[in-house]
Amino acid sequence: MTWEIGGKTLTSRLxxxxxxxxxxxxxxxxIKASGSEVVTVSLRRQNPSENxxxxxxxxxxxxxxxxxxxxxxCHSAKEAIAIAQMGREIFATNWVKLEVIGDDYNLQPDPFGxxxxxxxxxxxxxxxxxxxxxxxxxxxxxxxxxxxxxxxWGAPIGTGQGLLNPFALKTLRARLPHIKLLVDxxxxxxxxxCQAMELGFxxxxxxxxxxLANKPVAMAGAFAHAVDAGYGAYQSGTMPQREAxxxxxxxxxxxxxx
Numbered sequence: 001m002t003w004e005i006g007g008k009t010l011t012s013r014l015x016x017x018x019x020x021x022x023x024x025x026x027x028x029x030x031i032k033a034s035g036s037e038v039v040t041v042s043l044r045r046q047n048p049s050e051n052x053x054x055x056x057x058x059x060x061x062x063x064x065x066x067x068x069x070x071x072x073x074c075h076s077a078k079e080a081i082a083i084a085q086m087g088r089e090i091f092a093t094n095w096v097k098l099e100v101i102g103d104d105y106n107l108q109p110d111p112f113g114x115x116x117x118x119x120x121x122x123x124x125x126x127x128x129x130x131x132x133x134x135x136x137x138x139x140x141x142x143x144x145x146x147x148x149x150x151x152x153w154g155a156p157i158g159t160g161q162g163l164l165n166p167f168a169l170k171t172l173r174a175r176l177p178h179i180k181l182l183v184d185x186x187x188x189x190x191x192x193x194c195q196a197m198e199l200g201f202x203x204x205x206x207x208x209x210x211x212l213a214n215k216p217v218a219m220a221g222a223f224a225h226a227v228d229a230g231y232g233a234y235q236s237g238t239m240p241q242r243e244a245x246x247x248x249x250x251x252x253x254x255x256x257x258x
Contacts, residue, residue: 003202005180006095006127006149008066010037013197014227015068015182016220017207018042024059026216031063034220038066040097040205043087044073057090068129070097075110077117084121096121097151097184097205098130106156107185111138115145122146131184134168136175143179150176151184151205154196158208160188163195173200190219190226197230198238 002009016036021027031039041060060067069087074080077100084096100117102110109131115138118128122145130142134152142150152172155161163169164186173181183196184205193204206223213219 005202006129010066012036012038012224012227013203013231014193014224015040015203015205016210017205018060019207020211021216024056027211028059028063030210030216030220031065033217033224034210035224036065038068039063040068040070040207041091042070042072043083043090044071044079061091066095067091067093068095068097069093070131071099071117072097073101074099075101075113077113077120080113080117081120081124084117084126085124088126094125095127096129098128107158108156109133109153111135114138115141118142118147119145129182134165134172136168136171139172139176139179143176147179149180149182151182153185154183154192155186157185159186160209161186162188162192163199166195166199169196169201170199190222193223194226194230194233197227198233200234203227 002011012035014034014036015038016031016034017040018027019042021030039060069091071080071083074083080098080100087096088094098114098117100110100113102108114130114132118130121128128147129149129151130147131151132138132142139150152169154163180202182203182205183201187193187204187206188209196204204227210216210220210223
């Protein structure tokens with residue numbers, strides 16, 4: 001089933017990162033196995049002004065997928081805006097995954113810098129995918145400055161801890177029904193991605209959980225199945241939880257076997 005995000009129509013609800021893989025060859029195989037149609041790439045980790053990542057960027061371009069440049073490693077709105085502009089020029093896209101890091105220990109995004117950069121980038125015509133916490137007020141403010149997509153974390157980047165605050169994520173889904181919501185960061189298992197989709201999120205973005213697996217290609221396929229399963233479960237409507245047991249086979253009218 002197709003869906004729309006950022007003005008593009010996709011079939012997969014799994015977005016995938018391009019960092020940390022053992023080799024470019026394994027990265028490409030994992031991306032293919034994931035079925036993803038969107039791949040993120042960091043410019044800040046190379047030197048875009050000197051085109052020092054040119055060879056790697058060409059590999060990303062040759063995947064034929066939609067490219068989502070990100071501003072990973074930026075610590076101020078000004079820096080993130082500059083990197084976003086370079087990404088638009090290098091990859092010929094107005095998409096940007098906005099990251100403004102506020103704390104180097106847990107890589108928590110700076111809410112104030114993220115909001116400032118998001119507003120400016122939207123004014124410049126970017127389609128902003130902001131990496132943010134699961135704070136409802138921050139997310140509402142990002143929507144107020146024009147964001148139609150939000151990417152709250154499940155847990156700090158690279159921790160693999162899964163969804164630490166499902167209640168907050170569920171609240172975001174309920175309070176922002178018309179906003180595209182993707183869980184970004186912190187997932188380590190396919191079951192974590194499935195849980196995010198079961199909460200009604202539109203998609204998930206992964207990198208470390210696939211790239212650092214013993215078998216990245218196989219793990220990419222596992223996450224693809226998990227995302228599909230979680231989305232299918234949400235669309236199907238789950239049974240209500242009960243305090244007491246309820247037999248699936250009624251006793252009345254059934255024979256007793258001895």
